[in-house]
Amino acid sequence: MKMKTTIAGAAGLAMLASFAVSGPAMADKLEDLKAQGFARVAIANEPPFTAVAADGKVSGAAPDVAREIFKRLGIDEIVASISEYGAMIPGLQAGRFDVVTAGLFMKPERCAAVVYSEPVLCDAEALLVKKGNPKGFQSYADIANSEGATVGAPGGGTEEKLALDAGVPRDRVIVVPDGQSGLKMVQDGRIDAYSLPVLSINDLMMKANDPNLAVVAPVVGAPVYCDGAAFKKGDEALRDAYDVELAKMKESGEFAKIIEPYGFSAAAAMSTSREKLCSQ
Ligand code: 6CS
Numbered sequence: 439m440k441m442k443t444t445i446a447g448a449a450g451l452a453m454l455a456s457f458a459v460s461g462p463a464m465a466d467k468l469e470d471l472k473a474q475g476f477a478r479v480a481i482a483n484e485p486p487f488t489a490v491a492a493d494g495k496v497s498g499a500a501p502d503v504a505r506e507i508f509k510r511l512g513i514d515e516i517v518a519s520i521s522e523y524g525a526m527i528p529g530l531q532a533g534r535f536d537v538v539t540a541g542l543f544m545k546p547e548r549c550a551a552v553v554y555s556e557p558v559l560c561d562a563e564a565l566l567v568k569k570g571n572p573k574g575f576q577s578y579a580d581i582a583n584s585e586g587a588t589v590g591a592p593g594g595g596t597e598e599k600l601a602l603d604a605g606v607p608r609d610r611v612i613v614v615p616d617g618q619s620g621l622k623m624v625q626d627g628r629i630d631a632y633s634l635p636v637l638s639i640n641d642l643m644m645k646a647n648d649p650n651l652a653v654v655a656p657v658v659g660a661p662v663y664c665d666g667a668a669f670k671k672g673d674e675a676l677r678d679a680y681d682v683e684l685a686k687m688k689e690s691g692e693f694a695k696i697i698e699p700y701g702f703s704a705a706a707a708m709s710t711s712r713e714k715l716c717s718q
Pocket residue numbers: 484487523540541542543592594595596597598634635638
């Protein structure tokens with residue numbers, strides 16, 4: 439009896455000891471994702487950054503880069519959830535996603551809230567307007583200075599903040615849930631302009647094929663932004679592993695092969711850094 443207890447006692451101690459050395463505290467997110475078999479990514483469904491086809495297939499430059507990198511890290515699948523830009527960081531922090539791969543542009547306030555990879559997709563900003571740009575918009579300040587003019591933008595998105603910072607009153611910056619809604623609102627005259635990055639507006643314009651629309655690009659005075667994959671604070675080891683593979687793909691030309699058919703420039707992403715973008 440005593441022996442059994444002793445053996446049980448010894449087994450219990452051995453188990454505790456192994457727990458102490460390599461228990462959950464030591465496991466990092468990469469191991470968790472390998473065990474999970476997939477990475478949960480947040481996207482916006484805004485082509486060409488991110489896209490979900492009618493059959494559910496996820497594509498777009500950001501998920502395609504992420505899928506390849508995770509595969510190299512031993513995680514074969516990505517599972518995407520569509521989110522509004524303004525909800526991506528809270529969702530990441532709440533553990534709803536493992537990473538944001540959506541064209542979430544690096545800005546100081548976002549860099550303080552998450553852990554970004556090195557740059558992936560860079561783009562300037564654009565305005566979708568009526569043919570002939572009747573109110574002569576070239577900048578967000580022009581919209582601010584045009585009596586009663588309204589601009590649509592994604593909730594919690596970069597364009598919303600640029601318009602507000604340029605002095606467009608809150609009630610003239612209209613939160614628009616997605617590209618198709620923004621397009622229709624301009625076509626119907628419910629907003630005077632709809633703002634997204636240049637490649638996103640161009641994609642909408644191409645698909646709409648509407649001669650009564652025009653594009654103002656780039657928006658004068660708005661910076662060129664770049665995104666990165668955004669990880670939760672505490673997942674620096676996963677971010678670092680991601681960056682190692684991203685750097686290899688940039689070096690080998692595989693990075694360019696993925697993003698340039700979508701219209702993005704690999705050189706633009708390779709010419710800057712997280713450090714620069716997070717301090718702008
Ligand atoms: O990072 C952002 O907030 C912006 N990024 C994209 C790709 N589209 C709109 C959004 O506001």
